[in-house]
Amino acid sequence: MLGLSKKSDYALLALSYLATNGESRTVRTREIAERFAIPAELLAKVMQRLAKMGWLASSPGPSGGYTLAVSDTSITVGDVVRAVDGGSALTQCMHSPEGSDCEQWANCTIRGPLGFVNERVQDVLNHIPIRDIRERATPASAESELVSIVVPDHSAPAAVRAGASRSHNEGDTP
Amino acid sequence: MLGLSKKSDYALLALSYLATNGESRTVRTREIAERFAIPAELLAKVMQRLAKMGWLASSPGPSGGYTLAVSDTSITVGDVVRAVDGGSALTQCMHSPEGSDCEQWANCTIRGPLGFVNERVQDVLNHIPIRDIRERATPASAESELVSIVVPDHSAPAAVRAGASRSHNEGDTP
DNA sequence: CTAATGCCGACCAATGAGGTCGGAGACCTG
């Protein structure tokens, strides 16, 4: 469905919480889970993976928990999604350079162009540090200067404009 | 896993084939299926949905098949994904404006920023017409002028640069 | 009429996401 998994969602939620509300204290998984009303055990698993990535420092025992081990500007949402969700490419064929994954590598005609699209999406994801994923909505830094997409009119007549603008967020959930 | 579904992949494949190789003749589903070595029945289902969207004209009977009914610049990959895959938003909460879908709408702190990221991704997808998804790799139009992402150095030190560049396409498939 | 094609719905199988369990180690109490 081209969407973040719950795990990625939880990971971003937790990281944002740690970056904002956990200056230099250990935060228990339970605390975050209750704060956001999400299953604690599943979040625990996510936290483990984040810890294994080296982004969180864990300390067991009572008064234990997790602490953000790196700067909140050194991880991007792309990194998080890739780590916790297992790859964030649009198609399989973009993981391995020699098409060992994708079946129709041999006679696929859209690999090149799609790869380009993929890179653009990855660029977007890779340039939003988790610092910008915080309580504040639409962070000023990102809004104004971080990422801006320039799209000249190209060869697209009226139809494209209509279709593109209509379809920003419009979902049919039958 | 944040990736296009097979159905979207097939749809793009078929549309690209029709745009390139089906100037003004009816193309059978079987032909496309065999060309790309994909299951014919599933592709048929995808074709039906594309036809129902009005993008393909269908004609039953012998010597029947499909024809591209609209200009190859009036549909974008965003449109295709959205139609065939059912919504292309990063999270559920971005479909409905009042959080009727997402559970933790009430105490979610990342909705705003993530929504912004979502819009950027959607922008990318909505500005690539299927004309640019063709046999040619990395179409010149898209490469040079269509979409360009400008990202000034912002507040991100060396770590971000390293992380971002490292993680373009690198998948761990355990 | 007959054959070839699209059209439609129901059906089945496998993958993986979401969720759960019991353990191992570290702090705290006495």
Add this chain to the structure above:
DNA sequence: CAGGTCTCCGACCTCATTGGTCGGCATTAG
């Protein structure tokens, strides 16, 4: 120092979604 408790940790399980299949019906060229 010993026990209890609280935490992380890794393996396990279940089920919804996706990918894929089948058969029957309508439509049209030959």
